[in-house]
Amino acid sequence: MQSHILSIILFTPLVGALILLFVPKENKDAIRWIANIFALGGFLISLPLVPMFWALRFEPGFKFLEGTANNWIPSIGAGYNLGIDGISFLLIMLTTLLGWISILSSWTAIEIRVKEYYVWFLVLQTGMLGVFMALDFFLFFVFWEAMLVPMYLLIGIWGGPNKLYAAIKFFLYTLLGSVLMLLGILFLYFHHHTVTGVFTFHIPALYQTAPLIPFHYAIWLFVAFFIGFAIKVPMFPFHTWLPDAHVEAPTAGSVILAGVLLKMGTYGFVRFSLPFFPQVLTSPATFLNVTIRGWVIGLSLVGIIYGALVSLMQKDMKKLVAYSSVSHLGFCTLGIFVLVPLGLAGSVLQQVNHGISTGALFLIVGILYERRHTREIAEYGGISNVMPLYATITMIMFLSSMGLPGLNGFIGEVTILQGTFAANWRWAVWAAPGIVLAAAYLLWLYQRVFFGTVTNPKNEKLHDLTPREILTFVPLIVMALWIGVYPKPFFQILEQPVNQIVQTIHDKSSANAPVAPVPAPQAAAVVGPKAVGPKIIGPKAAGTNSTVPKASN
């Protein structure tokens, strides 16, 4: 049983989707009930993973491994391999929770094509879980692309007035990144073959060979992966699909988009960019006088401040929240690329936090939208008079989002900042205005929507939250408080993987360094005795001619 828990979690939503196919589409309530049962079931079934994982939290490496390498399509070396560490564990739990909440929140919001909606949502759920579980690059890419289609349809069919533009923009933009990533994956795949003589997409195997790629190739690979993930995150300046997609997507789509889909990008950085390309990240080589890592950090810092500034001036609530995501995700990428275990731990925790608070913010906007069918801030005012409970919950989630200590956002931010200090204190100073601006745009929004008297007659009759709506917020508030007050378990879960990743980076980059000065023949031997015969990359993998001058710059 234990060995298949990941598969069970992974495919529960898909089973629900398949069952839904056999329910007549006129029977809307039955469809809703089945979808909700499977969504809640998907969450409940993931709960046993918590104690199971907790017992293994200090064990190194991936846990709950499923499948042997290359067992799926042996001829090309693709395998059905699942496995998780603390980082993917947290993101999986976030996904199952948010998946349930999103589906629950759609009950009254979706009235057309109900059956298709829930089918696609459940498919999406499986796609996202697969991305976090896959230990095979082929499988990973299948899930990565598989979740693109349902999201495209969710925006394109159930979205707002400008939905087609947004859906196509979302699809094409992220597809562009995916293609670049695919090229990168194939390079790694063939390079692995060159070095070891084995064709495989097995990620742990690629971990061993990818850092051996010489710098002048690795830099391009890094860029390819970087663009793929940066679009997904999204990092400044690749972010403009996000506000459109968010604004047009149905509420539940926005929740999942912000809560989970964006984490695919940051997860990709953590899982692939860091361990695959230590030689690039620690390289002193510069572009326009800034190191590669410096560029990434710079974009993160710009994103933090820029996203907050653009947020400040938005007139559409959803767009405001969307841009705030750019700012928050800037903190996450900053934490990743400072290459300090603490920053990395803070970043993953902040990804979870962002899923909780921004997910809740989209639910909050959705609740007003469902009642009034507008997201214009100017249409509202004095809402706390008519919806006091809603106003209270909104205040709590706003505070969580702006990083009030005692709630979750603060824990992530301060951990990232402390990690950043260890790398370069100036970066932390640049991130600080984001903290101030977050308070500014959220409180100003709150004032305009909730305070004052009801001036718009359309708002006078709004009813407060229904029990179902309250239920969607309760788990998020509980999580926000838990992480804020007692984050220790989360830190414990993250300790092992983040230390391991950072350790790998330092080992690999320092292992490469002594190789470089060694004369060519011996260096070739280090790469591996299997690297004989005609090779594409092999001779240069020895890192004799090209890497030496660059490494010692």
Added chain:
Amino acid sequence: MFFLDHIWLIPLFPAFGAAMMFFFGRRLQKATVNAICVGAVVVAFLFACFTVVEYTHFAHGTGRPLEKIVYTWLGGNGHLNFLKKDGTTASFNADAGFLLDPLSSIWLLFVTGVGMLIHIYSVGYMAHEGGYYRFFGYMNLFMFSMLTLILANNYMLLFVGWEGVGLCSYLLIGFYFHRKSATDAANKAFIVNRIGDAGFILGALTLSWYLGSFRFTDINALAHSGHFAIGDPVLTIAALLLFVGACGKSAQLPLYVWLPDAMEGPTPVSALIHAATMVTAGVYMVARSNAVFVLAPTAMKTVAIIGALTAVFAASIGLVQNDIKRVLAYSTVSQLGYMFLALGVGAFAAGVFHVFTHAFFKALLFLGAGSVIHAMSGEQDMRNMGDLRGRIPTTYKTMLIATLAIAGIPPLAGFFSKDEILWQAYRSAYGSFPYLWLIGFGTALMTAFYMARLIFLTFYGQPRMSHEVEHHIHESPKSMTGPLVVLAIGSVCAGWLGVPASLGGTNAFGKFLEPVFAQETAASVAPTAPQEPAGEEHRGLEWMLMVLSVVAAVVGGGWAYGYYANAGKGYTEPIAVQAPPLYTALYNKWFVDEAYDYAFTGRRKIGDVRLGAMGAGEASSWFDAKIIDGAVNDVGWVTRAVATLSKWWDKWIIDGPLVNGPAILCRFPLSPIARLFEWGLVQWYALVMVAGLLGFGVYYVWK
């Protein structure tokens, strides 16, 4: 040791009250709300008293801190490490841990004590207001945050309280959320505080990065270890950053602007949060960090100068304000300036002493003002008051006592604490700063003037209110006057705890605090301050300064008497008569709010140009829509253009001349010709064959 072991319960009592209000408040009767919320604070106060008593037994005059760690808050199993500045690793860790030492004992006592009185007062004051449970829930949440702040054993937990009090301040300033001005003020308070908070958090992280811990005891021990030279640049930066935080929370230049506006909240809030407790958090934090500050003379000097400038600046504005609460608000800013002046010259104990005495008389002044406003049916403008002394006698008497106390008339509380500060500024362990003393002295003069002005305009002169209001004037209920009387007793007696040696006292207050500050002075002052400051030979000088400041108080009060004691309708402001431009500047608060709106928030435009955050926001939004998203859409446009061209090329070139062209060619000129060969008529084929044969025959024959 029961109370010391359970010190963590103290903040939890009010937290429980706040939680009850959150979940059930709406359904509760007012009496139940009172029982829970006021009860929680009373219990916290009693618990705090017992705790401090136990602590004095525990410490035995040594002042050794008591730490009680409840659980690890930030950090995992100790494997989350980071590199310190010196390259060694440190573990990321902050506990939910509590620290009790003389410094936090003092804060603990007066925060719970004054808090309790203000809660009792609020029962009467808020009796007819809507949102009763909400008010008390916020107040209890505030008590929780404040107690967390002062009992925390590390910077991070302190920050929980630090931002928590900021949040409660925001919620309570915006308590009347229907009023735009109230919610504007609430936002302003939170956001300005956030600027300070960003400084604070950077400062705390700098310390942790440099010293490897957030814990006060660790940091103090390291600071005393002698490893760090006086003037250490990193410690200086850390101290300055922490002071940025203090400027926000304690309303110092240039971040003081939120406090006067905070008077939009209900008056008990002004008393509790914006006068007696929360705004002293900055003073507490700097005093708590004294070991670091002492190693950073530049930071100390900055603190002293900012404090002195704030004191005189705010006092000058207070001279001409007409709103009774605003006068008190500027007075608070000004008094906080005194406290920082004391900290900055190294007289930590004197600063803390002034916090302590100030809590009594400033809370009393605000509650008294609340009682006046209550009597005046909500009127806050002193121009419409006058001659109230006989009509609300208890309020009048208690406020008079507070005024004498703040003006520095002996032997009331303010006299001892303020004179200690002025004396220390003149000649402290860290050197002599006569110019700071002079600023402080001038401020004392102004303080006496504006406070006396407040008393005369409110309680003396001719009644200037409307008849209807006059008809309703009544003394406040017992639940309101009771706390006034208790605070008045405190305003008289609190200073006696710190009677200086020069007046034959023992300065018990300073002695109690000595262990918190003394080691530092011993360890680090030696090179800079060779002489023992308050020796016998200076006693004459000290007495002279005391007499001078009492004279200043009397003169200031006397001036105000001359101008305002008989103020009737249409009385004139002396400054407006003698220096109209100065009056305009003072009345408009030196136009600082306007300047900030132009430069920092961007709420006002200079011509067509918007600067500040909103200007940057507008520019970024434009850039985002036009440039970045424009580029994305341009890529889409180019792709479509290329596609259109390709389509044209495909249709008119590839498919046209190249594919259909040959086809058309075949169809017209080629096909009819070709068709001649493929007619399908067998006779015709035979004819052609015969003709061909004939042709060949003729050819061969004729050849």
